[in-house]
Amino acid sequence: MNQPIGDYSKRPFWYYNIDGVGELGMGFMLLGFGLLIWLQLHTPTDAVWHRMYATLLYVGLMCAIIHYGSKAIKQRITYPRTGFVEYTKRDKVWRPMILGALASGAISIALAVALRSQWDVKTLASLFMGLVFGASYARGLARTVRWKWAVVVAIAVATLAIATLPADLVESVVNGSRVTGKVPQVVAGVFLIWFLFYGAVLLISGGISFCLYLRRTQPPAREA
Amino acid sequence: MNPQARSLAELDRVIHEPGRLIIVSLLSAIAKADFVYLQHETGMNKGTLSSHLSRLEAEGYIEIVKTFRGKVPQTLLHLTGAGRKAFERYRRKLKEAL
Numbered sequence: 001m002n003q004p005i006g007d008y009s010k011r012p013f014w015y016y017n018i019d020g021v022g023e024l025g026m027g028f029m030l031l032g033f034g035l036l037i038w039l040q041l042h043t044p045t046d047a048v049w050h051r052m053y054a055t056l057l058y059v060g061l062m063c064a065i066i067h068y069g070s071k072a073i074k075q076r077i078t079y080p081r082t083g084f085v086e087y088t089k090r091d092k093v094w095r096p097m098i099l100g101a102l103a104s105g106a107i108s109i110a111l112a113v114a115l116r117s118q119w120d121v122k123t124l125a126s127l128f129m130g131l132v133f134g135a136s137y138a139r140g141l142a143r144t145v146r147w148k149w150a151v152v153v154a155i156a157v158a159t160l161a162i163a164t165l166p167a168d169l170v171e172s173v174v175n176g177s178r179v180t181g182k183v184p185q186v187v188a189g190v191f192l193i194w195f196l197f198y199g200a201v202l203l204i205s206g207g208i209s210f211c212l213y214l215r216r217t218q219p220p221a222r223e224a
Numbered sequence: 225m226n227p228q229a230r231s232l233a234e235l236d237r238v239i240h241e242p243g244r245l246i247i248v249s250l251l252s253a254i255a256k257a258d259f260v261y262l263q264h265e266t267g268m269n270k271g272t273l274s275s276h277l278s279r280l281e282a283e284g285y286i287e288i289v290k291t292f293r294g295k296v297p298q299t300l301l302h303l304t305g306a307g308r309k310a311f312e313r314y315r316r317k318l319k320e321a322l
């Protein structure tokens with residue numbers, strides 16, 4: 001009980017990911033989108049993955065798995081062990097939507113400026129994505145759990161590694177793509193690599209958090 | 225009496241107690257929570273937590289609803305409008321006093 005009182009009003013937000021479910025959901029979504037983009041880039045144009053209904057079905061299924069999977073874990077494991085919290089609509093809906101819109105706007109503007117100025121877009125895109133993912137992980141997740149700072153360091157190292165990858169190697173990830181007409185292949189390649197890498201990082205980090213949560217908390221006692 | 229001392233004297237005594245201040249701070253950030261969550265976050269035992277909650281309920285600052293999650297009883301709590309106003313007023317007065 002010896003914390004500043006301001007911390008107590010922030011604790012409910014940190015509580016959402018106490019079991020790692022937030023990270024697992026986000027990691028699953030990023031890997032899912034990465035896989036969809038990969039399939040669209042590496043299958044013939046008449047393949048089912050290029051049809052609108054297949055994309056919608058895939059995204060719908062992915063969202064349903066994330067939504068109902070998270071709900072099931074929360075209801076069966078988290079709520080009985082450490083309690084139930086319902087967030088306000090402002091925090092659950094509006095804040096993520098506004099943050100998402102601002103982030104995508106910032107990425108679009110940065111990309112447009114970099115392309116117009118003939119900068120080294122591969123390095124810039126890598127550093128920018130690393131900064132966005134690293135900062136969001138540090139602010140949202142690592143602040144509350146000390147071991148997660150190791151993940152922030154791993155993201156920083158990966159940022160430099162991806163930035164120094166040869167351009168032709170990065171381009172080969174999306175080679176022959178039909179979605180790279182406006183966006184240079186090297187930028188699309190950087191985005192796809194980051195989606196897959198950060199998705200995997202979140203899945204691993206969320207998995208570790210979930211295991212630690214199960215070890216550190218006790219299931220409620222069953223009545224005889 | 226100087227303004228700082230007056231602000232201190234006007235602090236809401238119900239919220240000012242450390243245990244209840246933690247409970248109100250936690251509830252102020254969310255729509256609702258259950259008893260197990262408050263117990264986990266505050267580290268209080270059931271008796272102490274119940275007595276603080278009863279005091280806050282008597283003052284009209286929180287509402288307590290007994291319900292079931294499946295077959296398991298669940299006690300849901302949320303800050304009332306009066307509770308939110310009182311907490312905001314408390315924060316303002318404390319800031320003025322400090």
